[in-house]
Amino acid sequence: MIRLHAQFIIIVFAVGMHDASAQPIRLSPADSIARKRAADSIRSKTSEDYQDMLKQLGITELRPGANGNNAKDPHAANYDESKANPFPQLPDPLILTNGKKITTSKQWFTKRRPQIVEFFDREIYGRQPNDIPLVKWQVDEVIVDTIQGIPVTTSYITGKVEHPTNPNRKVQIKLSLTIPIGAVERIPVVMELSFPMPPGFKSPPPPPNVPRSPGWQEQVLSRGWAVAQLIPVSIQADNGAGLTEGIIGLLNDGNHRKPDDWGALRAWAWGTSRAVDFFESLPQLDAKKVAIEGHSRYGKAALVAMAYDARIAIAFVSSSGEGGAKLHRRNFGELVENLAASGEYHWMAGNFIKYAGPLQWSDLPVDSHELIALCAPRPVFISVGEKGDSWVDAKGNFLSAVYATPVYELLGKKGIPSAEFPKVETGFFEGELSFRQHSGGHTPLPNWPYFLQMANKYFSNK
Ligand code: GCU
Numbered sequence: 131m132i133r134l135h136a137q138f139i140i141i142v143f144a145v146g147m148h149d150a151s152a153q154p155i156r157l158s159p160a161d162s163i164a165r166k167r168a169a170d171s172i173r174s175k176t177s178e179d180y181q182d183m184l185k186q187l188g189i190t191e192l193r194p195g196a197n198g199n200n201a202k203d204p205h206a207a208n209y210d211e212s213k214a215n216p217f218p219q220l221p222d223p224l225i226l227t228n229g230k231k232i233t234t235s236k237q238w239f240t241k242r243r244p245q246i247v248e249f250f251d252r253e254i255y256g257r258q259p260n261d262i263p264l265v266k267w268q269v270d271e272v273i274v275d276t277i278q279g280i281p282v283t284t285s286y287i288t289g290k291v292e293h294p295t296n297p298n299r300k301v302q303i304k305l306s307l308t309i310p311i312g313a314v315e316r317i318p319v320v321m322e323l324s325f326p327m328p329p330g331f332k333s334p335p336p337p338p339n340v341p342r343s344p345g346w347q348e349q350v351l352s353r354g355w356a357v358a359q360l361i362p363v364s365i366q367a368d369n370g371a372g373l374t375e376g377i378i379g380l381l382n383d384g385n386h387r388k389p390d391d392w393g394a395l396r397a398w399a400w401g402t403s404r405a406v407d408f409f410e411s412l413p414q415l416d417a418k419k420v421a422i423e424g425h426s427r428y429g430k431a432a433l434v435a436m437a438y439d440a441r442i443a444i445a446f447v448s449s450s451g452e453g454g455a456k457l458h459r460r461n462f463g464e465l466v467e468n469l470a471a472s473g474e475y476h477w478m479a480g481n482f483i484k485y486a487g488p489l490q491w492s493d494l495p496v497d498s499h500e501l502i503a504l505c506a507p508r509p510v511f512i513s514v515g516e517k518g519d520s521w522v523d524a525k526g527n528f529l530s531a532v533y534a535t536p537v538y539e540l541l542g543k544k545g546i547p548s549a550e551f552p553k554v555e556t557g558f559f560e561g562e563l564s565f566r567q568h569s570g571g572h573t574p575l576p577n578w579p580y581f582l583q584m585a586n587k588y589f590s591n592k
Pocket of ligand 1: 426427428450468
């Protein structure tokens with residue numbers, strides 16, 4: 131490994147994600163106390179921000195979320211399909227708010243799509259401000275390395291955003307980019323919205339003599355494509371306390387949000403788009419071939435990014451569940467009420483909380499099939515796991531893709547050809563909407579080869 135230059139502090143990125151086998155390092159008593167203080171401060175700031183939002187919304191009572199950990203709880207998560215659809219009527223993506231049906235792709239783009247975007251902006255993910263300062267990208271360090279026999283360079287990059295008047299309010303977006311050495315043409319790039327490795331954790335060494343299947347980065351690199359990893363929490367913290375900081379706090383001068391202001395998912399999606407801007411400036415990359423992938427909360431963010439940025443060519447949306455691809459109107463696993471509670475409301479617009487209190491899921495003006503529809507005609511792969519992933523509601527994710535299909539068809543593309551839920555380890559790959567449920571639990575890993583095969587249909591220069 132050769133370090134070419136080091137201008138700034140080196141950030142060590144997690145090459146894996148959410149590594150379940152990560153080993154905790156023992157903390158000193160002083161470090162444990164400092165961590166506890168930090169956690170207490172996040173809790174109390176989150177509570178203050180949450181209460182402020184409830185007050186703005188005039189909400190005094192909310193329905194509790196589903197409990198995914200205790201089947202005996204009166205509010206235990208439902209996993210019985212016969213009780214999953216209390217509100218079977220979904221908003222029709224092809225019917226305008228005045229009740230008229232649209233029948234052409236022009237009407238979709240000029241009339242219906244803007245209505246759906248406005249609903250997602252106002253009620254679900256919040257509005258992105260117009261006057262966001264420019265991001266200045268800077269390469270901090272370049273490392274020459276070999277990954278599975280492939281010579282590569284990895285650049286560690288910071289995207290700096292400054293407040294026009296307050297130098298204390300700044301954001302530093304962290305991104306890494308790994309490019310195979312020797313590519314002769316512009317190459318596609320696959321970007322993951324990555325979980326950073328928590329400080330104090332390290333991966334254990336691989337067990338000796340056990341053959342290892344290639345990680346997703348190796349699978350991408352061996353196709354001759356570039357790998358990028360974006361760290362969403364460098365854009366916006368993953369808690370309510372952070373809403374007065376990060377890019378959201380930079381734009382609202384550290385004040386609490388208004389009910390239709392953007393939440394973390396929209397902020398992470400904004401950062402994803404800024405990384406695409408950066409890719410457009412690089413001669414090695416083909417910025418018309420940008421794929422993104424995200425898992426779990428970052429699966430939600432990847433879908434939001436794809437819906438809002440037409441430059442993103444294809445998305446791998448892994449186990450995104452409630453707030454992502456799962457239909458809000460489904461009573462299965464995680465619910466609207468969970469996202470509206472103080473641990474997760476920061477992902478959403480404040481207005482979203484109303485649907486767990488005074489209003490019902492059936493009052494939502496849009497549902498998640500319309501978020502997928504906003505991606506049309508571009509390809510989207512919806513991925514879920516079987517055992518260990520029921521919280522995300524595999525079928526609720528699938529049905530979203532099924533009900534987004536009429537929009538893809540209107541635009542001359544293929545969606546999901548059948549509403550019948552496919553067996554585990556099988557799926558649909560014929561159209562621009564793909565779906566596969568693997569048997570590996572809450573992880574994207576088993577579906578990477580399927581996604582890359584799908585991306586290859588669009589990225590190979592045939
Ligand atoms: C929780 C949360 C999910 C989220 C997941 C994750 O389980 O309820 O909505 O997707 O965390 O991001 O890990």
